[in-house]
Amino acid sequence: MPPTREHAELKLQPLPQAGRSLAEQVISEVRRAVHSGAMVPGRLYSVYQIAEQLNVSRSPVREAMLRLVEAGLVQVERNRGFRVVLPHPREIVEIFGVRLALELPAVRRAAGAGPAGLGAALRETMERMAAAVSAGDEELFFHLDQALHDRMLVAAGNGRARAIVGGLRDTMRILGSSTDDASRTLRQVHEEHEPIVAAVAAGDAGGAVRAMRAHLTNTGLILAAQAARAQGEPVDVAALWAAVVDEPVVEEPAVEEPVVEEPAG
Structure with a gap:
């Protein structure tokens, strides 16, 4: 429907309409x-508003x-x-719970039989x-990040x-969740992948699992904390x-003390 008085004011720049799809x-x-x-978040907007200000038809806006x-x-x-609604921290945690499981x-398997x-x-x-x-190219970096994980799933x-994880990552991308902020730099994200790749390349299945668990857990906790801050929720x-x-x-195995037999009296 066309914008009315109940719709919030909005000011956007027209899209370049080149490269990616209009919906993207x-x-x-x-x-x-x-x-x-x-x-x-919370205010009412109209598809007509978006289409008019971005200088596109309503079809790609509806698809988006x-x-x-x-x-x-x-x-x-x-x-x-x-x-617009902000993601709840629980949604973020649930996504990473599924990613860990998969x-x-x-x-x-990729490390052991890739x-x-x-x-x-x-x-x-x-x-x-x-x-x-x-180069400071965040968009390219996270595209390659996704490609790296995808290659291991293919292997x-x-x-x-692979399809489920790809869908979950797309959801996170659409939500705009990125840990490239004060919490963690792109370089630190890159460094978290290094032990994963090293373990897979060495055929160290256990090491690959530990490194992947650490990476996904750290990322999930950071993103969930960001979502909590954005919503102002304690x-x-x-x-x-x-x-x-x-x-x-994962607990360290208990170390048994050696048994010292007393000499017979």
């Missing part, structure tokens, strides 16, 4: 508008809104418009990620897991993680 560009623009404060609804960033109000067995040349391919991707860090031979993220993910605690 609309999604990126909505994310930027939310992050910049141009779009305020549907994808944003699926990701949980937008709520549609029938015959009124839509509102990617840990996958990286174990195809020849996997290690070299992963190292090549890591080199490209390092170049993206040096594990589980197409269903959430105990560590407790939430323990309750939702229910990762077993």
Whole structure:
């Protein structure tokens, strides 16, 4: 429906309409508008507003809104418009719980029975990620990050897991969740991948699992904490993680003291 008095004011820049699909560009623009404060969570907006200001038809805007609804960033109000909603920390934790359940067995298999040349391919991707860090190209970096994880899932031979993880990562991307902030730099994200790749290349399945668990857990906790701050909620993220993910605690094996027999009296 056309914008009315109940719709919040909105000021966006027209899209370049080159390169990515228009729906993808609309999604990126909505994310930027939310992050910049141009779009305020909870306020009502119209598809007509978005289309007019971005200088596109309503079709790509509707497609973008549907994808944003699926990701949980937008709520549609029938015959009124839509509102931006912020992701709850629990949503973030649930996503990473699923990723842990799928990617840990996958990286174990990739390390133990991956195809020849996997290690070299992963190292090549890591080199490209390092170049993206040096160039400050966040978009390219996270594209390569996703490609790195995807390559390990392909090597594990589980197409269903690959599809699910890809969908979850798309959801996180649409939500705009990135740990490239004061919490963690691109270089630090790159460094977290190094022990994963090293273990896979060396055929160290146990090491690959430990490194992947550490990386995904750290990323999930940071993103959940960011979501809690954005919502202004006093959430105990560590407790939430323990309750939702229910990762077993790995304890060091007990060291038995040697038994010293007393001499017979």
